[in-house]
Amino acid sequence: MDNAVKRGIVFFIVATVIAYLIGLYTNLTLYEGSSVALLIFSLVSFLDNLGKKVVVLDIAIILASFTWLVMPVIFYHNYTEADFMARIFYKYMPISSDDYFSYALPGTIAMAIGLKIRLAKLQINEDQRTYKESLERYFAGHEKIRIGFILIGVSLSSVVLRYILPASVGRVVYLLEHLSMVGVFYIFFSDHKRKNAILVAVLGLILANSIQTGLFGELVYSMALFYILVALYMKQISFFRKLVVCIIGIFGIFMLQSVKGAYRELAWKEGASASYFTELIGERLAEPSLLFQKDKLFNVAVRMNQGWLVAVTMDRVPRRFDYAEGETIAKSIAAAFIPRILWPDKPEAGGKYNLKRFWGFELRGYSMNIGSIGEAYANFGRTGGIIFLFFYGLFFNFVLTMLLKWSEKRPSVLCWIPFLFFYAVVVETDTLTTFSSLVTGVIFMLIFIRLFKAVTGYQL
Numbered sequence: 001m002d003n004a005v006k007r008g009i010v011f012f013i014v015a016t017v018i019a020y021l022i023g024l025y026t027n028l029t030l031y032e033g034s035s036v037a038l039l040i041f042s043l044v045s046f047l048d049n050l051g052k053k054v055v056v057l058d059i060a061i062i063l064a065s066f067t068w069l070v071m072p073v074i075f076y077h078n079y080t081e082a083d084f085m086a087r088i089f090y091k092y093m094p095i096s097s098d099d100y101f102s103y104a105l106p107g108t109i110a111m112a113i114g115l116k117i118r119l120a121k122l123q124i125n126e127d128q129r130t131y132k133e134s135l136e137r138y139f140a141g142h143e144k145i146r147i148g149f150i151l152i153g154v155s156l157s158s159v160v161l162r163y164i165l166p167a168s169v170g171r172v173v174y175l176l177e178h179l180s181m182v183g184v185f186y187i188f189f190s191d192h193k194r195k196n197a198i199l200v201a202v203l204g205l206i207l208a209n210s211i212q213t214g215l216f217g218e219l220v221y222s223m224a225l226f227y228i229l230v231a232l233y234m235k236q237i238s239f240f241r242k243l244v245v246c247i248i249g250i251f252g253i254f255m256l257q258s259v260k261g262a263y264r265e266l267a268w269k270e271g272a273s274a275s276y277f278t279e280l281i282g283e284r285l286a287e288p289s290l291l292f293q294k295d296k297l298f299n300v301a302v303r304m305n306q307g308w309l310v311a312v313t314m315d316r317v318p319r320r321f322d323y324a325e326g327e328t329i330a331k332s333i334a335a336a337f338i339p340r341i342l343w344p345d346k347p348e349a350g351g352k353y354n355l356k357r358f359w360g361f362e363l364r365g366y367s368m369n370i371g372s373i374g375e376a377y378a379n380f381g382r383t384g385g386i387i388f389l390f391f392y393g394l395f396f397n398f399v400l401t402m403l404l405k406w407s408e409k410r411p412s413v414l415c416w417i418p419f420l421f422f423y424a425v426v427v428e429t430d431t432l433t434t435f436s437s438l439v440t441g442v443i444f445m446l447i448f449i450r451l452f453k454a455v456t457g458y459q460l
Contacts, residue, residue, distance in 0.1 A: 114393025
């Protein structure tokens with residue numbers, strides 16, 4: 001039995017004991033306690049492997065455990081139908097706890113197994129020292145630094161294409177704009193003297209874009225994915241330091257969630273305001289008690305509870321709407337390969353299609369989605385949904401494993417992982433978004449690598 005398996009067993013025991021102790025004082029059911037244990041185990045396992053392996057897919061497991069499982073636990077015990085705000089805004093869980101968790105818990109576990117299972121015929125050498133040494137050799141010299149600056153330059157200049165090219169090629173423009181996520185690592189893995197400053201500058205551009213649009217998900221996911229790769233290149237980081245960074249990150253997310261609503265209300269009416277955003281953050285830092293006001297806690301909890309959307313779907317399918325029996329999944333797969341210019345009315349990401357199909361709800365002016373776990377249930381029911389989630393996770397596992405296998409010969413492939421998996425780790429969106437983003441990203445990468453060499457002579 002190797003050390004990784006031994007640590008995994010220890011983490012599982014620790015998570016189970018902690019969840020059991022929590023359950024003693026909060027009257028959690030077996031399903032609910034197991035959900036808490038899964039989140040704790042996922043977090044500890046992620047922190048242990050951070051800096052040792054490419055733990056990109058662990059983010060999806062943590063987010064699923066938190067938003068599909070632990071947040072619903074909080075709602076079942078605190079924001080029930082008896083709670084005034086939950087009742088007025090219809091945000092209480094509409095089905096029983098056992099009914100919900102008997103699907104959501106095994107579904108989450110099935111997806112996690114699919115994401116993490118070792119693929120026997122595609123064994124890769126995941127070792128921090130190996131990654132670091134191969135990156136240092138590959139990125140030595142000035143050529144890779146030039147490539148990094150070229151990619152960042154293409155990213156910055158492609159912003160103007162939004163206003164020139166038709167919306168049908170919007171995905172290509174989006175990918176060009178985000179090449180800075182690749183270019184920054186070509187510089188960071190080199191011996192460039194100011195590589196840390198460049199990394200901070202790119203994150204600053206992402207922050208500026210988030211303030212401009214009022215959408216902060218890109219900032220959060222970018223920072224998480226960046227840190228996963230940066231940790232591979234750094235000296236071995238202690239578990240305690242990684243835990244501290246994780247706690248700071250969670251606090252930052254909580255802070256963003258608490259100000260996001262108020263900031264968007266102004267930004268989307270009167271325009272973006274960096275000073276107003278800074279003022280809101282300053283207020284929360286000056287008076288942390290504001291974060292724990294009941295109305296603000298409720299608003300933050302609602303935004304983080306993906307389980308409510310899943311539970312509403314389970315309540316309405318098949319009672320009011322028939323199972324789709326793979327219809328929306330098939331369309332999502334087809335939409336990943338067929339450009340909008342050839343299929344003008346293909347389904348749009350953002351939840352509009354699924355909410356119309358499974359809720360009878362016309363979504364206008366904002367985004368709301370039943371997520372991959374909700375879509376799995378609405379297509380295949382309980383047992384079929386759980387089986388689908390395993391293969392859903394297995395698909396992303398296969399793609400990442402293939403990329404890591406390729407990176408053994410060409411380490412620069414690692415630089416593309418945050419770019420490719422940016423939406424794949426998001427669990428609150430639909431299959432169309434996650435599947436399509438990864439497929440189109442890989443196709444774009446393969447084409448761009450060839451074009452880049454033909455135009456510049458440099459091998460990406």
